[in-house]
Amino acid sequence: MNNGLLLFFGIFLSLGGSFWALLLAPQVQIGRAQPVVLETTGETYPAPRSGLAQQGADIYRAQGCVECHSQQVRQSGVNFEVWLADSGSAWPQLAATMDRLKISDADKFITQAPVKILGGLTMLEASGIASQLTNGEAKASVVLATLGPDIQRGWGKRATVTQDYLYDNPVQLGSLRIGPDLSNYGTRAVPAALALQHLYSPQSTMPKSMMPPYRYLFNKRQIAEGQKRAANALPATVEPGYEITPTPEAEALVAYLMSLNASASLAEAPVPAPPVKSAIAAPAAPAP
Amino acid sequence: MKKPNKQNSPQSAKPSSSAKAARVLVKEVGAEPVASHTSMPVLLIALLGALLYWGNMYVVQYGGELDARVQGPYRNWKQLESLKPQDESAKLAAQGAKIYNQYCGPCHMGDGNGNFSSGFPPLAGSEWVLEKDPSRIIRIVLNGLGGPITVKGREYGQTQMLPWRESLKDEEISAVLTYVRNAWGNKGPVVDAALVKQVRDQTADHSGAWTAEDLFKVPLKN
Numbered sequence: 001m002n003n004g005l006l007l008f009f010g011i012f013l014s015l016g017g018s019f020w021a022l023l024l025a026p027q028v029q030i031g032r033a034q035p036v037v038l039e040t041t042g043e044t045y046p047a048p049r050s051g052l053a054q055q056g057a058d059i060y061r062a063q064g065c066v067e068c069h070s071q072q073v074r075q076s077g078v079n080f081e082v083w084l085a086d087s088g089s090a091w092p093q094l095a096a097t098m099d100r101l102k103i104s105d106a107d108k109f110i111t112q113a114p115v116k117i118l119g120g121l122t123m124l125e126a127s128g129i130a131s132q133l134t135n136g137e138a139k140a141s142v143v144l145a146t147l148g149p150d151i152q153r154g155w156g157k158r159a160t161v162t163q164d165y166l167y168d169n170p171v172q173l174g175s176l177r178i179g180p181d182l183s184n185y186g187t188r189a190v191p192a193a194l195a196l197q198h199l200y201s202p203q204s205t206m207p208k209s210m211m212p213p214y215r216y217l218f219n220k221r222q223i224a225e226g227q228k229r230a231a232n233a234l235p236a237t238v239e240p241g242y243e244i245t246p247t248p249e250a251e252a253l254v255a256y257l258m259s260l261n262a263s264a265s266l267a268e269a270p271v272p273a274p275p276v277k278s279a280i281a282a283p284a285a286p287a288p
Numbered sequence: 289m290k291k292p293n294k295q296n297s298p299q300s301a302k303p304s305s306s307a308k309a310a311r312v313l314v315k316e317v318g319a320e321p322v323a324s325h326t327s328m329p330v331l332l333i334a335l336l337g338a339l340l341y342w343g344n345m346y347v348v349q350y351g352g353e354l355d356a357r358v359q360g361p362y363r364n365w366k367q368l369e370s371l372k373p374q375d376e377s378a379k380l381a382a383q384g385a386k387i388y389n390q391y392c393g394p395c396h397m398g399d400g401n402g403n404f405s406s407g408f409p410p411l412a413g414s415e416w417v418l419e420k421d422p423s424r425i426i427r428i429v430l431n432g433l434g435g436p437i438t439v440k441g442r443e444y445g446q447t448q449m450l451p452w453r454e455s456l457k458d459e460e461i462s463a464v465l466t467y468v469r470n471a472w473g474n475k476g477p478v479v480d481a482a483l484v485k486q487v488r489d490q491t492a493d494h495s496g497a498w499t500a501e502d503l504f505k506v507p508l509k510n
Binding site for chain 1: 323324354356357358359360361362368370371372373
């Protein structure tokens with residue numbers, strides 16, 4: 001073989017290069033990622049899952065939920081909003097300033113503070129307007145707005161990042177969205193009973209759902225006349241004289257779904273934080 | 289083929305260098321395909337160069353400066369930081385940091401710990417600085433301070449602090465005090481420029497530096 005050595009090094013270089021770039025480099029960069037302490041609440045993020053939820057992750061995997069549901073929120077960019085945090089006491093003056101800035105409905109905004117006044121601005125525009133509105137007791141602030149179709153659909157408030165998957169093994173990102181994204185299922189305030197009902201009969205809770213029913217994760221049990229229903233039986237009666245109780249697998253799966261929450265504001269993925277009236281630091285009281 | 293098969297070669301009887309043997313072979317039986325080098329077309333080199341350039345630019349633009357924590361629509365950590373709307377106090381403090389390093393840092397030091405042997409009291413953790421009502425520290429900055437003063441349980445006072453009434457504007461004093469009240473682990477409310485102006489007007493006829501004794505007479509609002 002002519003040029004065997006060259007060939008060997010060529011192959012070695014291309015394989016070694018991709019091994020470095022695809023496996024070693026990510027391992028060096030994020031292999032030792034640790035939970036972080038959130039600035040806003042002081043809690044560690046992500047919190048480890050409870051035992052039941054951890055079992056649920058395996059059920060989620062075994063049932064192939066990942067084939068139809070993704071767990072990744074994409075974000076296309078950011079822009080900025082101006083919020084009137086506090087209208088203070090000099091209302092006519094503030095209304096005049098807002099008129100000058102060509103903001104309509106000034107009176108409505110002034111009475112409703114804290115309220116969003118303008119959106120879709122760049123940082124420069126937003127901070128310019130906010131600084132003009134901030135005068136005396138009146139305070140306006142710039143609020144970050146995250147953009148993207150996923151965020152518009154209400155699937156999350158920010159892009160999901162590496163930190164969100166720290167306790168997932170394997171990470172079940174999913175690539176198809178026959179069903180909705182589940183990264184923030186736990187924040188959607190769905191009662192566990194309703195989630196179980198949805199697993200048993202998806203169309204009963206969501207008429208147009210394409211999800212197949214997971215009846216084998218439930219037990220159907222005949223109840224005798226006058227016998228009490230089980231505490232964990234599904235609230236809806238499917239057939240008179242029968243009750244449906246979830247198996248431990250179904251309960252674990254729901255516990256896992258409830259634990260899905262990627263809404264914390266991280267340093268690398270800030271979440272919009274509109275002002276709250278009480279959170280604004282009052283200027284120090286003047287001395288006599 | 290680098291070495292012609294010696295058994296089948298008509299030249300096998302004559303041992304010679306393989307290159308020579310190959311040349312003779314080509315003469316006798318016609319061109320046999322031989323692996324060798326051909327120069328790469330210039331166009332392909334140019335194309336690969338352009339591809340390499342594009343790849344590099346792509347990594348520069350979207351690689352997040354190879355920081356694994358920068359993801360999603362954000363380009364790099366600096367951009368990510370600049371996109372976070374800062375609140376008033378953070379902006380003031382950033383402005384105040386510059387003023388501090390220019391005017392205050394030389395004596396009170398960059399870490400706010402002062403210098404005991406030279407008589408410069410600390411600002412980090414100082415009860416004077418952390419007092420909720422800043423009207424006393426505004427007076428100190430405006431007119432300077434002399435005489436004995438106790439800070440964090442230690443006596444200072446060999447050196448006199450300079451007055452900054454003429455050199456610093458109300459906004460600058462407000463910024464630098466807000467910075468001092470929020471740096472090195474300090475946590476204090478914003479010092480309003482309007483309050484600085486008010487104190488400046490009130491103490492317009494005060495001559496010379498303050499003493500700790502005079503300052504204690506200034507009432508505090510809580």
